Amino acid sequence: MEKQNTLEIARKYLSNQNYKKAKETYLQALKEATDDQSRAFIWAELSWTFYHLQSFQSCIEAAENCLNLNADYQAKEDLYRLIGFSYMALGQDQPAIENLEQSLRIDRNSVKQQYAIFNLAKLYFKHQKYPQAEELLNEVEGYFFQNNRDYWLSVLYMKGFVKYYQDQLDEAEKIFEELLEHAGEGKQRATGLFGLAFIAFDRKDYLKTINLCEATAKLDENFFDKETLGFLTAVSFHRLGRNDVFEKYYQQMIKTYPQGRYRKELDDIKAKINN
Numbered sequence: 205m206e207k208q209n210t211l212e213i214a215r216k217y218l219s220n221q222n223y224k225k226a227k228e229t230y231l232q233a234l235k236e237a238t239d240d241q242s243r244a245f246i247w248a249e250l251s252w253t254f255y256h257l258q259s260f261q262s263c264i265e266a267a268e269n270c271l272n273l274n275a276d277y278q279a280k281e282d283l284y285r286l287i288g289f290s291y292m293a294l295g296q297d298q299p300a301i302e303n304l305e306q307s308l309r310i311d312r313n314s315v316k317q318q319y320a321i322f323n324l325a326k327l328y329f330k331h332q333k334y335p336q337a338e339e340l341l342n343e344v345e346g347y348f349f350q351n352n353r354d355y356w357l358s359v360l361y362m363k364g365f366v367k368y369y370q371d372q373l374d375e376a377e378k379i380f381e382e383l384l385e386h387a388g389e390g391k392q393r394a395t396g397l398f399g400l401a402f403i404a405f406d407r408k409d410y411l412k413t414i415n416l417c418e419a420t421a422k423l424d425e426n427f428f429d430k431e432t433l434g435f436l437t438a439v440s441f442h443r444l445g446r447n448d449v450f451e452k453y454y455q456q457m458i459k460t461y462p463q464g465r466y467r468k469e470l471d472d473i474k475a476k477i478n479n
Contacts, residue, residue, distance in 0.1 A: 210236055211246065218249065223256045244274035251286055260290035281310040285320045292323060301327050318347045322355060329362050338366045357383055357392045364399045368406075377403050394424040401436055410440035431457075435466040439473065447477050 210233040217226035230250045237243045247270040254263035267283040267290075277283070284307035291300035304324040311317050325340035341363050348356035360383040367376035380399035387393040401416035417433045417440075427433065438453035454474055457464065 214246075215249065218253055221256070223253050226253045227257065240273045244270045244277060247273065248277065248279070248283060251283065255286055255290060258293070260293045263287070263290045281307045281317065281320075284310070285317070288320065289323065292327070297327055297331065315347075315351075318344050319355075322348070322359070325359075325362065329366065332369070334366045334369055337362065341366070353386075354392070357387055357395075360386075361392075361395045361399065364396075365402075368399065368402055373403050373406060389423070391424045391427075394420045394427055397423065398427075398429070398433070401433075405436050405440065408443070410443045413437070413440045431461050431464055431466065434460075435470070438470065442473055442477075450477070 210229060214226050214229035214233055217223075217229055227250065230246055230253060234243060234246050234250070237246060247266045251263050251266035251270065254260070254266055264287050267287050270277055271280065271283060284303045288300045288302075288304035288307060291297070291303060301324065304320050304327070307320050308317060308324065312321065321340050321344045325337045325344070328334075328337035328340065341359050345356065345359050345363070348359055360379055364376045364379035364383065367373075367379060376399065380396045380403070383396035383399070384393060387396055397416050397420040401413050401420065404410075404412040404416055414437050417437045421427060421430070421433055434453060434457050438450050438457060441447075441449040441453065450473065454470055457470055458467065461467065
């Protein structure tokens with residue numbers, strides 16, 4: 205097999221989503237390559253192959269090999285985005301942020317980059333950089349409203365909590381209600397109810413908080429933050445004077461989350477009741 209044929213075969217495997225064979229064939233093509241520019245292109249395509257195989261560290265290394273071999277590579281934004289996504293998958297947020305920011309410095313207007321903006325907003329949100337997150341969410345909201353309903357609802361979810369954490373409860377409430385209006389009856393509806401539960405709790409409407417938490421859990425049995433649902437419910441029962449119910453939730457919470465985020469607050473309430 206000649207080099208070009210090997211590369212063509214690798215690309216065919218990649219386009220047919222046979223990623224294991226694609227990887228093997230690209231590595232063979234790499235051995236046959238005779239100049240750095242050819243090697244750079246192979247490493248770039250290997251980075252996509254590794255990403256689809258969920259070999260994220262290998263993806264990062266392949267993309268960096270391409271950048272090191274060819275300073276004039278024409279799709280650097282793709283590689284930086286791919287590196288950023290890989291670091292996200294590995295739970296390494298800071299290099300993920302740095303690479304997504306670099307990708308967006310090169311291009312932030314194309315369709316593919318809307319997903320880079322969205323994921324960078326998620327990272328800013330996670331690290332409580334709410335003004336930065338809000339700016340990016342506003343930037344991509346229109347695109348996802350028109351083109352990807354699920355992503356748009358996720359944008360609304362984050363925007364609602366951005367407003368909540370900046371003490372703009374009325375604005376947050378409007379956003380969560382908009383999410384509910386468009387989410388149907390599925391799991392994304394649960395995220396809207398979850399947001400409204402926080403607002404009800406802040407407003408000391410504890411019965412409403414309990415109802416919203418129960419509705420959230422009922423809609424999505426595998427809800428991503430059951431610990432917070434349990435905490436809001438337990439404390440709401442305590443604030444309503446139902447320490448008998450709080451006691452049941454307390455015992456369940458310390459059993460399920462012995463080192464949980466809310467353990468100290470729950471222990472403090474328990475100690476206050478006992479005294």
